[in-house]
Amino acid sequence: MAGLLTKAAAKAFPKSLWLYHCNSGACNGCDIEILNVLTPYYDVERFGMKLVGSPRHADVMLLSGAVTRPTLPLVKRAYEAMPGPKLVFGIGSCAAGGGCWFDTYNVSGGGAAAVPVDYLIPGCPPRPEAIIFGVALALGLVEQKASPVELKQVEFPIDAYLRNKAWEERNVIYRLLKD
Amino acid sequence: MWLASKIKQVVLALKPGTVTLKYPAEPRPAPKNFRGQPVWDHTKCIGCAGCADHCPARTILLRDICQDLRVLLYDGARCMYCGRCADLCPEKAIVMSPDFELATGDRNDVTQSLELFMLTCNRCGRCFDMEIKNAIDKLGLRGYRYDSLEARTVLRRTTDRLAPEVLDETGTFRRPEKIGG
Numbered sequence: 001m002a003g004l005l006t007k008a009a010a011k012a013f014p015k016s017l018w019l020y021h022c023n024s025g026a027c028n029g030c031d032i033e034i035l036n037v038l039t040p041y042y043d044v045e046r047f048g049m050k051l052v053g054s055p056r057h058a059d060v061m062l063l064s065g066a067v068t069r070p071t072l073p074l075v076k077r078a079y080e081a082m083p084g085p086k087l088v089f090g091i092g093s094c095a096a097g098g099g100c101w102f103d104t105y106n107v108s109g110g111g112a113a114a115v116p117v118d119y120l121i122p123g124c125p126p127r128p129e130a131i132i133f134g135v136a137l138a139l140g141l142v143e144q145k146a147s148p149v150e151l152k153q154v155e156f157p158i159d160a161y162l163r164n165k166a167w168e169e170r171n172v173i174y175r176l177l178k179d
Numbered sequence: 180m181w182l183a184s185k186i187k188q189v190v191l192a193l194k195p196g197t198v199t200l201k202y203p204a205e206p207r208p209a210p211k212n213f214r215g216q217p218v219w220d221h222t223k224c225i226g227c228a229g230c231a232d233h234c235p236a237r238t239i240l241l242r243d244i245c246q247d248l249r250v251l252l253y254d255g256a257r258c259m260y261c262g263r264c265a266d267l268c269p270e271k272a273i274v275m276s277p278d279f280e281l282a283t284g285d286r287n288d289v290t291q292s293l294e295l296f297m298l299t300c301n302r303c304g305r306c307f308d309m310e311i312k313n314a315i316d317k318l319g320l321r322g323y324r325y326d327s328l329e330a331r332t333v334l335r336r337t338t339d340r341l342a343p344e345v346l347d348e349t350g351t352f353r354r355p356e357k358i359g360g
Contacts, residue, residue: 043199093236097257097286100236110257121282122289124259129200129207134282136203146255146283149291151221 016048017135020058020082024075024111026065029125030092034062036128044132047139055081060138066094067114069106079115089119089134096120214262214275216255219293223272226251226295230264230273239264249297255281255289 023031037044038051052058055078067075079088090111093099097120098110111117121134136142200207209215226249231239236259240252265273281289 041198041200042202046199093257093259097238097254099257100259102236102257119282119284120256120286120289122256122258122260123279123281124261127209127279129202130279130282132202133280137282137284142203142280144283144288145278146216146281146288148287148289149218151219151291152294153221153296 016050017060017087017138018050018052018058019060019062020052020055020078021062022055022064022075022078024063024065024071024095024114025068025107026092026094030064030094033125033128033131034064034091037131042128042132044135047135047141049135055079056083058082059085060087060089061115062089062091063095063111063115063117064091066098066101066104067108067111069108072108072114075111075114087118087138088115089121089138090117091121091131091134092126093122093124096122099124209277209279213277213279214260214265215278216276216281216289217253217258217260217262217264218274218276219251219253219291220272220274221293221295223270224251224293224295225270225272226297227269229267229269233263233267235259235261235263243297247297249295251291251293251295253291254286255291256286258289 021031021034036042049060055061059082061079061082063075065071079086088111090096094101095111095117097112098107101107102109108114119134119138121130123130126134133142137144226241228241231237231241231251236257238254238256238258240254242250242252244250260275262275265271265275283289
């Protein structure tokens, strides 16, 4: 029975991702949410995920925080220590793009400056559901919902120009200047 | 005795039941006042750049690509979702939507861009002064009337427009001395 279950689980989730949580100067907001994901309430271990203490055991690095200057070489070393194939999740706006410290003097400007970030999970901090959505996206359980939005004012606002013109005609000074 | 404690543990564990969320299988909407991805309404936006001025992470950029066209770019990857843009938008064109499922592999997937038509100013004939670095011309854009000939002779734009004799005078200029000193 147990063997059958294991086989079914292995078929459903061919790869169990082991997570290494790397804090590169975060404010602990994202770290709290990552730990929240591992609690029984959100329970990311349903997907076979497990928090490990060493990058040498890990497949996935959960990077939180804009990579500060002191932590930059350490993050690089931790990434090199992970056996391939490896994934990096940038958790929070800081790791995704630098947050509001993207151009500060002692911050290298997001996780992409140190390691190749494969998945971005923006949020400040992201909800635990958002993190679960990110890992489910990596596992192929859900479809991606974010897509670039491009909006255009297609209709040329001619009525505004007409309104301006009417205002000019009403305005006496313009008429006086013309004469 | 040990069996009784085990049974007690099992009873305690069974009491709350299953608490784990079935989140990716079942939807879990955000709470009421949750601030997710900001969404622009391009029909309401007037292009005042208040959101771009006040964004703490400076994720909102405004670019004037010509006199009538203004482009607003939003980069959600480093957005803090503070909702400040939505707070101060005078036209309420920005709404903080409850969307939080923004995980993506590509940074461009969380961007938004708006193309806005701008009007030409009745007074100065343009709506922005991106090119003008001259302080006097900026004063002109703010309404300072500079079209009288007398004012033009007084206010020089640059030094290379000065006449050569005037420049010579400045080279040999001497401060007024004390009478009899």
